[in-house]
Amino acid sequence: MTIEEVKVEAVDENSRFVLKKIKTDVGEFYNRRVAISNFMFNCEQDKMLYNRPIFNAPVQTHHINWDFLSNGWDYNGLTTAKEHAEKNNRVFLIYHQRSDKQMNELKLKDSVRDFNDVLDSVNDVPFQLPLEMSLDKWKEVKGKLMSCLKPNQNLVPIISSRHNTASFPLIVKEEIGKSKVIGINSYEISTPVEITNLSFLTAINSKIKINQETSLFINFGYSRIIRRLSSIAGSFAFSCFAGDILSERAYNPKTMSRDVIKHMMNRKPTEYSYYDEIEKKFNKSLPQMEWYGADLTKETMGKVSVAEGLNGYQVIKCVSHFLQQRDLDLINSLIISKSNLFETMKNYTGWNVFLNMVMLPLSSNQRNLSEF
Amino acid sequence: MANAIPKWVQERVSKLWKKYDSKEMTFEMIQNVLTMDDRNTISVFLNELRSADWIEVKQSKEDARKRIYILKQPNDIMLEINSNDNRRSKS
Numbered sequence: 028m029t030i031e032e033v034k035v036e037a038v039d040e041n042s043r044f045v046l047k048k049i050k051t052d053v054g055e056f057y058n059r060r061v062a063i064s065n066f067m068f069n070c071e072q073d074k075m076l077y078n079r080p081i082f083n084a085p086v087q088t089h090h091i092n093w094d095f096l097s098n099g100w101d102y103n104g105l106t107t108a109k110e111h112a113e114k115n116n117r118v119f120l121i122y123h124q125r126s127d128k129q130m131n132e133l134k135l136k137d138s139v140r141d142f143n144d145v146l147d148s149v150n151d152v153p154f155q156l157p158l159e160m161s162l163d164k165w166k167e168v169k170g171k172l173m174s175c176l177k178p179n180q181n182l183v184p185i186i187s188s189r190h191n192t193a194s195f196p197l198i199v200k201e202e203i204g205k206s207k208v209i210g211i212n213s214y215e216i217s218t219p220v221e222i223t224n225l226s227f228l229t230a231i232n233s234k235i236k237i238n239q240e241t242s243l244f245i246n247f248g249y250s251r252i253i254r255r256l257s258s259i260a261g262s263f264a265f266s267c268f269a270g271d272i273l274s275e276r277a278y279n280p281k282t283m284s285r286d287v288i289k290h291m292m293n294r295k296p297t298e299y300s301y302y303d304e305i306e307k308k309f310n311k312s313l314p315q316m317e318w319y320g321a322d323l324t325k326e327t328m329g330k331v332s333v334a335e336g337l338n339g340y341q342v343i344k345c346v347s348h349f350l351q352q353r354d355l356d357l358i359n360s361l362i363i364s365k366s367n368l369f370e371t372m373k374n375y376t377g378w379n380v381f382l383n384m385v386m387l388p389l390s391s392n393q394r395n396l397s398e399f
Numbered sequence: 400m401a402n403a404i405p406k407w408v409q410e411r412v413s414k415l416w417k418k419y420d421s422k423e424m425t426f427e428m429i430q431n432v433l434t435m436d437d438r439n440t441i442s443v444f445l446n447e448l449r450s451a452d453w454i455e456v457k458q459s460k461e462d463a464r465k466r467i468y469i470l471k472q473p474n475d476i477m478l479e480i481n482s483n484d485n486r487r488s489k490s
């Protein structure tokens with residue numbers, strides 16, 4: 028699937044949330060989509076062994092992990108993932124997933140090397156901007172990168188939400204409307220730099236007028252569950268900061284210690300994090316029993332047949348993915364119906380906590396970012 | 400004057416009322432009832448109650464840093480909400 032056009036369909040006046048329509052060569056879809064990332068793709072492969080249908084999603088991502096043994100990127104699985112995406116008419120985007128240390132130490136030559144690594148493999152070629160790259164340097168580098176692309180290829184600039192705050196808004200403003208897709212390295216909305224840059228992003232995103240061409244922002248690598256914010260979904264949190272496509276962090280067993288892997292393998296269902304659609308946040312079996320008098324995790328696992336080809340953990344993660352997408356669709360429908368978004372969101376525990384702790388304190392500051 | 404509160408806040412008020420009625424409560428006492436919620440959620444919950452005037456808040460005599468919370472009587476809250484609604488519809 029090729030993205031042909033991204034246009035602003037509606038802007039909610041109060042929240043400044045934007046509804047975008049994405050036109051592709053095979054159809055249209057709205058923004059606020061949770062991508063089929065590495066784990067979900069693995070689940071799809073397991074389902075296919077049992078001739079079960081895959082998930083209905085227009086975007087698939089592949090997070091490439093660093094292999095510390097070979098001291099290089101692990102490109103295994105890239106071709107298979109790409110073929111699967113093409114066969115199922117999905118937009119396919121890749122991402123070199125770095126640790127904080129790797130990101131802090133990233134140099135231009137590393138980014139160029141990674142760009143060249145995948146230049147012949149994909150149509151949407153990512154380029155990771157180092158944290159201190161200025162707008163002028165970016166323009167210079169971009170010119171050279173564009174000259175390497177074939178006519179059917181697109182450049183996907185990826186800028187960190189921890190990028191230098193002086194350059195971040197300038198680079199985003201430069202790229203919006205020019206690049207069809209802009210990647211944003213995302214974390215846990217825990218540092219002042221992240222909050223500042225994400226606020227800039229939201230302000231710039233919401234200033235594009237209706238029917239004007241714009242860009243799709245894809246949040247790469249965020250935490251699926253933001254525990255410090257009452258365990259709300261990372262997909263929801265970043266969709267509130269101009270996130271159009273959400274692609275959570277992929278876990279790499281090669282970088283995990285033996286103890287962590289052992290703990291993961293021995294995890295009981297009562298320890299699985301379940302997306303509670305009523306509370307709009309993640310919780311586990313014990314608090315569910317105390318609040319609802321029922322173990323929702325166990326009940327959900329019991330409802331899914333083994334003929335789906337998934338184990339218990341996969342079932343919970345797939346259901347959580349589906350419910351998160353449903354909630355993002357709800358936000359889109361609220362924008363379309365011109366409902367009071369913030370008032371509706373206040374009715375749900377997790378969303379209300381996020382509004383009170385993050386969004387509402389920022390909303391007055393966003394109006395002061397009108398220069399962007 | 401009391402105002403309406405979101406559903407998730409009402410559910411938690413019911414649990415607190417069942418346990419403590421209109422007795423004085425500390426944050427820790429509230430945590431012991433609302434076991435599914437973390438500190439952030441309880442803080443926002445109390446903030447919602449305070450904004451909607453469903454709760455009285457005063458300083459603890461033992462420790463000035465801590466707060467004591469007292470739920471208002473449901474009848475009083477309903478009368479105030481009703482009075483608010485009548486005032487709005489007249490204007």
